[in-house]
Structures are given as C-alpha cells and as structure tokens.
Amino acid sequence: MDFQPLGLATDLVILTVRDGALQVLLIRRGIAPYKGRWALPGGFVRPAEDLETTARRELTEETGLAAAGLHLEQVATYGAPDRDPRGRVVSVAYLALVPDLPAPVAGTDAESARWVAAPDLLADPARLAFDHHRILTDAVERARAKLEYSPLAAAFCPPEFTISELRTIYEAVWGAPLDPRNFHRKVTKTPGFVDPIGATTTRDGGRPAQLFRRGTAPTLHPPMTRG
Amino acid sequence: MDFQPLGLATDLVILTVRDGALQVLLIRRGIAPYKGRWALPGGFVRPAEDLETTARRELTEETGLAAAGLHLEQVATYGAPDRDPRGRVVSVAYLALVPDLPAPVAGTDAESARWVAAPDLLADPARLAFDHHRILTDAVERARAKLEYSPLAAAFCPPEFTISELRTIYEAVWGAPLDPRNFHRKVTKTPGFVDPIGATTTRDGGRPAQLFRRGTAPTLHPPMTRG
DNA sequence: TCTCCTTGTCGTCACTTTGACGATAAGGGG
DNA sequence: CCCCTTATCGTCAAAGTGACGACAAGGAGA
Numbered sequence: 167m168d169f170q171p172l173g174l175a176t177d178l179v180i181l182t183v184r185d186g187a188l189q190v191l192l193i194r195r196g197i198a199p200y201k202g203r204w205a206l207p208g209g210f211v212r213p214a215e216d217l218e219t220t221a222r223r224e225l226t227e228e229t230g231l232a233a234a235g236l237h238l239e240q241v242a243t244y245g246a247p248d249r250d251p252r253g254r255v256v257s258v259a260y261l262a263l264v265p266d267l268p269a270p271v272a273g274t275d276a277e278s279a280r281w282v283a284a285p286d287l288l289a290d291p292a293r294l295a296f297d298h299h300r301i302l303t304d305a306v307e308r309a310r311a312k313l314e315y316s317p318l319a320a321a322f323c324p325p326e327f328t329i330s331e332l333r334t335i336y337e338a339v340w341g342a343p344l345d346p347r348n349f350h351r352k353v354t355k356t357p358g359f360v361d362p363i364g365a366t367t368t369r370d371g372g373r374p375a376q377l378f379r380r381g382t383a384p385t386l387h388p389p390m391t392r393g
Numbered sequence: 394m395d396f397q398p399l400g401l402a403t404d405l406v407i408l409t410v411r412d413g414a415l416q417v418l419l420i421r422r423g424i425a426p427y428k429g430r431w432a433l434p435g436g437f438v439r440p441a442e443d444l445e446t447t448a449r450r451e452l453t454e455e456t457g458l459a460a461a462g463l464h465l466e467q468v469a470t471y472g473a474p475d476r477d478p479r480g481r482v483v484s485v486a487y488l489a490l491v492p493d494l495p496a497p498v499a500g501t502d503a504e505s506a507r508w509v510a511a512p513d514l515l516a517d518p519a520r521l522a523f524d525h526h527r528i529l530t531d532a533v534e535r536a537r538a539k540l541e542y543s544p545l546a547a548a549f550c551p552p553e554f555t556i557s558e559l560r561t562i563y564e565a566v567w568g569a570p571l572d573p574r575n576f577h578r579k580v581t582k583t584p585g586f587v588d589p590i591g592a593t594t595t596r597d598g599g600r601p602a603q604l605f606r607r608g609t610a611p612t613l614h615p616p617m618t619r620g
Numbered sequence: 621t622c623t624c625c626t627t628g629t630c631g632t633c634a635c636t637t638t639g640a641c642g643a644t645a646a647g648g649g650g
Numbered sequence: 651c652c653c654c655t656t657a658t659c660g661t662c663a664a665a666g667t668g669a670c671g672a673c674a675a676g677g678a679g680a
Contacts, residue, residue, distance in 0.1 A: 174399055
C-alpha cells in the first residue's frame with residue numbers, strides 16, 4: 167500500500183435560477199490561502215465517510231436545505247499536484263441543483279455566502295480561488311448538457327411548476343431565449359418529461375397555466391435542442 | 394489541513410473493438426486481495442504526479458502503446474470507505490479508447506493480461522474484483538453516450554478508415570446493427586465528423602471504399618441516434 | 621474471361637421533428 | 651368592459667430519419 171501525505175476534499179457547485187439568471191453559491195474564504203477571495207463551498211472528507219455523503223453534508227451546511235430531495239451528482243476530480251499551496255489536495259467536485267426557495271443562504275452570515283451570477287464568473291477566470299474557475303466551467307457545462315437529454319431542469323423548480331417556469335430555467339441555464347410555443351409543444355409531447363397535475367395557477371399572471379410535476383423518464387427521447 | 398491514512402489510485406477501462414466486439418483489457422491479480430481474480434488495470438498515484446499522468450503512464454505500461462495519441466478521459470471517482478479491504482483507497486477511473494493494433498498486450502505475459510468481451514463482463518456483476526463492475530458499467534455507458542454526440546468512434550480506428558469500419562465500431566459499442574446506407578449518409582453529411590482522404594482501400598473486400606480521417610468537430614450536430 | 625459474390629454508394633419515399641409564427645383562450649387590472 | 655399578459659393550439663415549410671431499392675466496382679472461382 168502506498169499512503170502519502172494527501173488531503174481528500176469535495177467542492178460543491180450549487181446552482182439555482184433566481185430572477186431569471188443562473189446563479190452559483192459562493193463563500194468568502196476566511197483563512198489563507200486565498201483569504202478574502204470567493205470560492206466554491208467545500209471541505210475535507212472525513213475518515214470512513216463516503217464521498218457523496220461528504221458532499222451532501224456540506225450541501226446542507228451551506229444552504230440550510232434538507233439535502234434529501236436535492237439533485238447531487240459527481241462531476242469530476244481535480245488533482246493537479248500544485249492546485250493547493252498547502253500540499254497535495256485532491257478534490258472531487260459535485261454539482262447540486264436547487265430550487266429558488268425562500269431561505270437560501272441560511273446558517274451562515276450574509277457576508278460570507280452569496281449567490282453570484284454564473285455568466286459573470288465564467289467570463290473571468292481569475293475571480294475564484296484555486297482551480298475553482300475550471301471546476302465551475304465543467305459543472306456548468308455538465309448542467310447545460312444534462313438539460314438536453316434529461317428532465318433535470320425540474321430540479322430547479324418547486325415540485326409543481328408551469329411550462330413557462332420550466333422554460334425560464336432552460337433560458338437561464340443555456341443563456342438564450344426559447345420560443346414559448348415550440349417549447350410548450352416539445353415538453354408536453356416528450357414522453358415522461360412532465361405529468362400534468364390537473365390544477366392551474368395564475369402566479370405568473372395572464373391566462374391560468376397548467377401545473378405539472380416532473381415525469382419519470384430518466385432520459386428524454388428525443389432530446390431538447392440547444393442552439 | 395486534514396491528512397488521513399488514504400490511498401489514491403487510478404483504474405483504467407481500456408476499450409477496443411476486436412473481431413467486431415467491444416473488449417476490455419483485464420489483468421489477473423497476482424496478490425491479495427482478490428488474488429487470481431480479474432480486475433481493471435490500475436495503480437497508485439505517485440507523489441507530485443498528476444492524475445492523468447498516472448493514468449497515461451499505466452496505459453502505456455499495460456498496453457505497450459505510445460499513449461500520446463490515445464484518447465483518455467476521466468470517468469468518475471469511487472470512494473466508498475469499504476471498497477478496498479486493505480484500507481481507504483479512493484480510485485479515479487479513466488476511460489481509454491485504443492485501436493485494434495497488432496501488439497496489444499505487450500510487456501506483460503499472456504497469462505496475466507487479456508482482452509475480454511465487454512457484454513459478458515457487464516452481464517455478471519461478480520466477475521471482477523473490487524467495485525470494478527460498477528466502474529466498467531459507468532465507463533461503457535460513457536463510451537456509448539459519447540459515440541452519440543462526438544466523433545470519438547474514430548479513436549477506435551487506425552488513422553485512416555472506411556465508413557464501414559466506423560460502422561463496425563458503432564455496432565460493437567452499441568450492441569446493435571445499423572443500416573449501412575443510412576449510416577453512410579449520416580456520417581458523411583454531418584459536418585466535421587470525417588474528412589475524405591482521397592484514396593480507397595479494398596481491405597474489407599467488395600467494392601473499394603473511400604478512406605477517411607477523423608474530422609475536427611468536437612461535437613456532432615445533429616448527433617448520431619442510438620436505438 | 622465471365623459470372624457471381626461481396627461490399628460501397630447513391631436515390632427514393634413516407635413519416636417525424638423542428639423552427640417560425642399566426643391566432644385564439646382565459647385570467648387580472650384599470 | 652376593454653386591454654394587457656401569458657397560455658395554448660394550429661399551420662406550414664424545411665430538415666432529418668428509417669426503410670429499402672438499385673447500381674457500382676472490386677475479388678474469387680468456374
């Protein structure tokens with residue numbers, strides 16, 4: 167066996183859609199290195215703790231949300247020898263998708279945790295600590311790709327949602343407007359994407375809209391088309 | 394910092410297409426645990442060695458192939474606390490796609506390294522050591538998905554190949570026959586998938602076939618359709 | 621050499637899906 | 651009650667797909 171001085175951590179890319187924009191949860195680092203800089207939330211894996219358990223624990227700690235129902239998936243692992251100046255730290259990155267709920271950044275003071283618009287971060291490779299810009303880039307690309315072939319956009323929505331609300335998610339994540347009529351047709355005709363709940367809502371104004379729940383299909387056939 | 398007794402390893406899923414079938418390179422374990430069982434090739438990450446460097450080094454060691462031009466990508470990281478009875482070992486899995494070349498399992502004796510048909514392995518969760526069945530499952534699914542939206546099938550081929558040879562790759566990886574005429578139309582009409590080399594070959598028998606090289610498109614629009 | 625066999629490549633045709641966009645439905649606010 | 655907003659349905663042409671016929675161009679064997 168080959169044990170060496172090595173830290174194992176997970177970093178979280180927690181995405182939500184607020185005010186029609188894709189946002190990432192960042193924390194301001196209180197200690198060196200990169201003290202005072204914004205970074206992805208993360209932490210070390212405890213002995214005998216599974217990687218996903220670590221990620222889910224941190225997700226709860228940072229957002230105050232019950233992590234049980236939230237979507238969480240592994241994205242990639244980053245292990246460049248010099249990625250952390252303190253020593254060898256290998257980080258497993260996870261992507262979490264959370265709905266835009268009332269109590270977002272609970273449990274931490276507002277100074278040190280914030281939602282930040284993803285496009286701004288992606289445009290500036292130097293704004294985040296460590297290699298977190300790369301992690302964020304990979305995670306956002308993963309999310310964008312997943313919206314194409316999975317019904318995962320619903321993970322950004324409350325349990326019951328309208329087609330328009332779902333479209334808002336796609337537009338925010340993909341960063342491009344979609345035709346409401348074609349989107350409606352596509353979503354309702356793709357088997358297993360959404361199931362009508364039988365009720366309507368007027369919370370978006372205008373004509374009352376049907377409410378839907380996420381369907382059971384693991385993948386969409388045919389997929390949604392980007393660009 | 395939080396250093397704990399921890400091993401960091403990489404495991405390789407090296408895929409090729411031989412005799413029209415998708416095959417995986419396995420090695421027979423010479424030491425406990427799982428002594429005598431078949432397993433994915435892998436090894437520990439050296440101090441100050443990048444993860445991908447480790448993977449590429451092992452790819453060369455196991456196959457005898459110059460790893461420079463081979464496709465190698467990270468798949469996922471497996472870190473269940475009990476996945477290795479010797480202690481906590483976290484493994485980063487990589488997927489390699491190699492062409493069916495004359496000197497496949499060089500540098501090792503034939504007893505301890507072998508190409509094995511992937512479908513057989515996938516069908517029997519108990520045949521591989523550790524959690525390697527899960528790793529293999531994830532890696533093969535990744536490969537199958539990538540053939541849909543990327544020109545990666547060419548990584549299984551020699552630099553110059555015919556459309557039929559490419560179709561053989563798809564059929565082997567997806568495990569289903571494809572219509573030669575529709576496949577030909579699709580491949581040649583998808584921009585950036587393949588570029589004609591201007592020469593022909595009769596190595597497949599029958600009418601001479603155009604030779605192609607892999608195109609430059611990173612993704613296929615529209616994608617190839619499975620099932 | 622000629623015929624047949626094998627594989628490669630081009631076409632056709634019906635059907636589905638997509639993108640663009642007009643039109644109508646059904647609430648709420650003045 | 652009119653108008654504004656959003657929801658939802660419909661239409662139509664263009665593009666893509668699946669099924670399959672037909673011909674091209676080599677090699678093998680009679």
